[in-house]
Amino acid sequence: MVARELLGCALVHFHHGEWLGGWIVETEAYLAIDDPACHGARGLGRSNASMFADAGTLYVYPIHAKFCVNLVTQGVGIGSAVLIRAIEPVWGVEVMKQNRGTNDSRRITSGPGMICSAMQVDRISDGVDVTRSNEWALHSGHDVIDDVIATPRIGISQAVDLPLRFFVDGNRYVSGLAREHTRPRREQLGTLGE
Structure with missing residues (x-):
């Protein structure tokens, strides 16, 4: 439920005087029960x-x-x-391009590793409560519930068939294969609230 509801929300990180981030367009859920791909499956460490x-x-x-x-x-x-698998970049785009070393806007935040590189996220942010942080914010934004597609997660080796990956259909920043979409991957959510 949360993985679906996060789609269309804004996620931003304040780093060196600038907000970096955008609209969440792709997520994957990792469950506490019967999900060996979840890091929690091995217990608390x-x-x-x-x-x-x-x-x-x-x-x-x-x-x-x-x-x-x-x-x-x-x-x-x-x-x-x-x-958080993919974000449509909205805030601090030029800084995120520099952080990623690219001018291709699609290559800024179209994958989980790219997001962290672009938004300057590392283990320092581990354990931060986004609801109370001055350096992080998560806000509602676009209603995309009618445009959500569910597929199996990607890049894992266990529980590969569970349909726990969710993305905004047709959004150009979603990672993975274009054929997973029902329409061309050219759309953007826009710059609402920019």
Whole structure:
């Protein structure tokens, strides 16, 4: 439910005097029960402790010399979160391009590692409560519920058939294959509230 509802919301990070971020257009849910791909499946440990914190906490973990940012979705002691897979860049776009070393706007935040690189997210943000932070904000934005497609998650080796990846159909910033969309991947949510 949360993975779907996050689509169309704004996620921003205040870094070195500038807000960086945009509209969430792709997510993946990782469940506390019967989901071996979830980092919480192995139990509470030092590296995944924030995943067992209050809903609204960031769980940031390293992978392949990059980072991924997740939003914890349940109560204390329940390891469940939503991976932010893609964002349509809106705020601090030029800075995010510099951070990513590209002028191609589609290559700024069209994948979880790209998001963290563009928005300057690392383990320092792990455990931050976005509902109370001065450096993070999550706000409602676009109603995209009628444009959501669900597919199996990508880039994992366990529980690969669960339809827990959600994205905005036709949005040009969604990662993955174009054939997963029902319409051409050229659309944008726009700059509402910019």
